[in-house]
Amino acid sequence: MKFQTSIILSSILCAVTACSTSSTGRNQVILFSSAELSTMGVQSFEEMKNKEKISHNVQINEFVQCVAKAITNNVPKSAHNGPWEVVVFDSEQVNAFALPGGKIGVYTGILKVTQNQDQLAAIIGHEVGHVIEHHSNERLSSSKLSQTSMVLAGAAMESQGVENRDLYMSGLGLGLQYGVLMPYGRIHESEADIVGQELMAKSGFDPQASIELWQNMAALSTEASPPEFMSTHPSNERRINDLTHHLKVSLKLVNSDNNPHCKKPKF
Numbered sequence: 541m542k543f544q545t546s547i548i549l550s551s552i553l554c555a556v557t558a559c560s561t562s563s564t565g566r567n568q569v570i571l572f573s574s575a576e577l578s579t580m581g582v583q584s585f586e587e588m589k590n591k592e593k594i595s596h597n598v599q600i601n602e603f604v605q606c607v608a609k610a611i612t613n614n615v616p617k618s619a620h621n622g623p624w625e626v627v628v629f630d631s632e633q634v635n636a637f638a639l640p641g642g643k644i645g646v647y648t649g650i651l652k653v654t655q656n657q658d659q660l661a662a663i664i665g666h667e668v669g670h671v672i673e674h675h676s677n678e679r680l681s682s683s684k685l686s687q688t689s690m691v692l693a694g695a696a697m698e699s700q701g702v703e704n705r706d707l708y709m710s711g712l713g714l715g716l717q718y719g720v721l722m723p724y725g726r727i728h729e730s731e732a733d734i735v736g737q738e739l740m741a742k743s744g745f746d747p748q749a750s751i752e753l754w755q756n757m758a759a760l761s762t763e764a765s766p767p768e769f770m771s772t773h774p775s776n777e778r779r780i781n782d783l784t785h786h787l788k789v790s791l792k793l794v795n796s797d798n799n800p801h802c803k804k805p806k807f
């Protein structure tokens with residue numbers, strides 16, 4: 541019921557103002573400015589750096605920075621105009637993220653699933669794809685609309701602004717309130733897969749590796765506890781199918797002028 545109200549409100553807002561279109565042609569309600577999202581991204585990243593253990597392993601950092609630089613060199617300036625900060629977190633978590641404001645976090649746990657530079661490029665391309673497509677802004681806008689709809693419906697709930705930390709942490713995909721993200725979850729993940737595959741191709745990586753990566757993930761998920769990275773994502777089978785279907789488009793985008801050589805260290 542809440543979601544339906546939100547869709548109706550989204551449609552009204554789309555008709556009036558604040559509507560944008562994603563690169564896959566989807567209508568998006570965007571209520572916040574890029575500057576607001578960048579500020580939130582930068583603040584959240586500082587919190588993550590304080591909370592998590594940072595890896596200072598030189599070889600691992602060089603590998604991750606090398607792949608991230610090759611990818612971010614090809615991100616449209618409209619998504620982020622400036623340097624990107626890339627931090628490796630020393631954690632068994634199979635996870636990675638990118639935030640508005642030019643921030644990327646990679647957990648050492650995910651490097652065990654990525655066999656080479658191309659598979660790591662698929663991860664980083666996917667995460668940066670969320671930023672390019674303004675997914676955080678869309679999630680936050682959706683949260684705001686849901687809250688507005690509850691207030692309009694007379695629910696006994698105090699209206700909360702974007703300054704609410706939990707709200708924007710969850711909008712950025714870092715908090716625990718994943719319930720808020722569910723209506724958009726699968727659509728966003730599929731879109732980031734496609735945008736990420738094209739981005740890795742433009743950056744000189746082999747887009748076929750995005751399919752291999754999800755095959756690795758699928759093998760991992762048959763073990764007792766599924767990796768955290770997959771908990772909010774569509775099924776492996778579906779994304780492997782979608783990425784395979786899109787491969788012929790991405791292969792045409794491969795830019796041989798870009799030829800990254802990032803060597804994965806043994807660890």
Ligand SMILES: [Zn+2]
Nearest residue numbers: 666670729732
């Ligand atoms: Zn994702």
